[in-house]
Amino acid sequence: MPAEFPFLADRPAMRFAATGATSRPLRLVAPDGIEAALDDLPPAQAAFVRAQGFKAGAGELALLPGDDGVSGALLGLGTPERRARLRFALARAAGDLPEGAWHLAGEIDPQLAEETALGWLLAGYRFARYAEAAPPKARLVCPEGLDRVRLEAIAEGEAFTRDLINTPASDMGPDELEGAARLLAERHGAQVSVIAGEELLAHNFPMIHAVGRASPRAPRLIELNWGGDGPALTLVGKGVCFDTGGLNLKPGASMGLMKKDMGGAATVLGLAHMVMATGARLRLRVLIPAVENSVSGASFRPGDILTSRKGLSVEVNNTDAEGRLVLADALALADEARPDLMICMATLTGAARVALGPDLPPFYTDDTGVAAALAEASEAVADPLWRMPFWAPYESKIEPGIADLDNAPSGGMAGSITAALFLRRFVTETPRFAHFDIYGWQPAAAPARPKGGVGQGARAILAALPKVLG
Structure with a gap:
């Protein structure tokens, strides 16, 4: 891994201002509360706000003049309906306010305060490895009653995920992904072991080897372990560092974003950081099958x-459905230990994007308790998820007859479901299993989410763990 790349480096813009810092007030104002807010201001400031045409739209700012420049600001809440349409809308203030420390003034709903505070931290992210990108200079004082350490750990884990996804494959192959895992382990006192190249065959990981053998960058299985007490949580993340499609070569337009095909691995590593940094009482295991799906004389073939x-035998009917192959070997290994909860995260299917779009990743689980906890946490922490079914009648679609399983059923329908059913075939001993079919990419800039790599589902999983694992 290039030494100059600051994985997990300190980012001041993604941390709260020091406790006790001199700060200016930022008052949240609903559209129906404008007049009351103005009545609390000196006449000159109220007149200045009116002159700005302040309507208290979601994320709208009105600066308040003072003797030394700006003395404070009003931040529009917008209507609940508008905020529901624009997550982290109030995080816009982070980039629009003048430099210095700010604090949220007045009584604020705790959930809204937490979303605003976290959004502010996330808005400080910049990917600056290849070009300068100045972060916001305004800093927020952590609102009273919130867990500063936890929020900063979440923001740092999300930044780690974004950095990994945003890094092009020229600088983020299986070896560099391993390096990132080792850096994370060093940070938290975890252990990492790796099985690479031909050793994969010796240790019975034939499908990871088959998918990655065409690349000069050796395929590998990365394993991280942390914690010696509490319930067992296993995270499995798809680590396809670049996906050409193999011999079923993708067209150029479809290949352009394939640096993000290791978004599942990036997300579980970010989540692992959140778990370890917050000191969760559990035994954490992370498994990442890391490969590059390349084209050469050694490529695995359609029909193999x-x-x-x-x-289980698997007929390869499309070499571009490789993610489920490498995940299958990793899931089988994880299943052998029967963890209390197993989570699989992967940028697996375009079908999921067609069904739910880029913002809303589906998840699959047979456990109603896990599903309920994830749904509740998803809403509470503004990390959208949507449960999809392991639909048993579609099992026949992944059974080709010539082998036990088909990696790419024909017909094009229910692609996310059939992929999830395929993966479930490799988890037979672990009752509580959930698979997430994420996108891992923000197509256009939005509050707290610049265009580029993004974590999905990690914050909801972190929030659900206490309920699921006790």
Whole structure:
């Protein structure tokens, strides 16, 4: 890994201002509360706000003049309906306010205060490895009653995920992904072990080897372990560092974003940081099958039949459906230990984007308690998720007859569901299993989410863990 890349480096813009810092007030104002807010201001300031045409729209700012420049500001809440349409709308203030420390003034709903505070931290993210990108200079004082350490750990884990996804494949292959995992382990006192290249065959990971063998960058299985007490949580993340499609070569337009095909791995590493940094009482295991799906004389072929670690045979009907192959071997290994909860995260199917768009990743689980906890947490922490079914009648679609399983059923329908069903075949001993079919990319800039790599589902999972694992 290039030494100059600051994975997990301190980012002042993504931390709260020092406690006790001299700060200016930022008062949140609803559209129906404008007049009351203005009545509390000196006449000159109220007149200045009126002159700005302040309507208290979601994220709208009105600066308040003072003897030394700006003495404070009003921040529009907008209507609840508008805020529901624009997550982290209030985080716009982070980039628009003058330099210095600010604090949220007045009584604020705790959930809104937390969303605003976290959004502010996330808005400080910049990917600046290849070009200068100045972060916001306004800093927020952590609102009273909020867990500063936890919020900063979440923001740092999200920044880690974004950095990994945003880094092009020239600088983020399987070796560099391993380096990132080792850096994370060093930070938290975790252990990392790696099985790479031909050793994958010796240790019975044939499908990870098959997908990655065409690349000069050796495929590998990365394992991180942390914690010696509490319930067992296993995170499995798809680490396809670049996906050409293999011999079923993608067209150029479809290949352009394939640096993000390791978004599942990036997300579980970011989530692992959040878990470890907050000191969760559990035994954490992270498994990442890291490969590059390349084209060469060694490429696996359409029509090949691979035998998985689980012993199930798989007919390859499309080499561009490789993510489920590498995940299958990793899931089979994870299942052998029967963890209390297993989470799989992958940028797996375009079908999920067609169904739900880029913002709303589907998740699959047979456990109603896990599903309920995730749905509740998703809403509470503004990290959208939507439960989709392991629809049993579609099982026949992944059974080709010539082998146990088909990696790419024909017909094009229910692609996200059939991929999830395929993965479930490799988890037979672990009752509580959830699979997330994420996108890992923000197509256009939005509050707290610049265009580029983005974590999805990690914050909801973190919030749900106490309820799921006790």
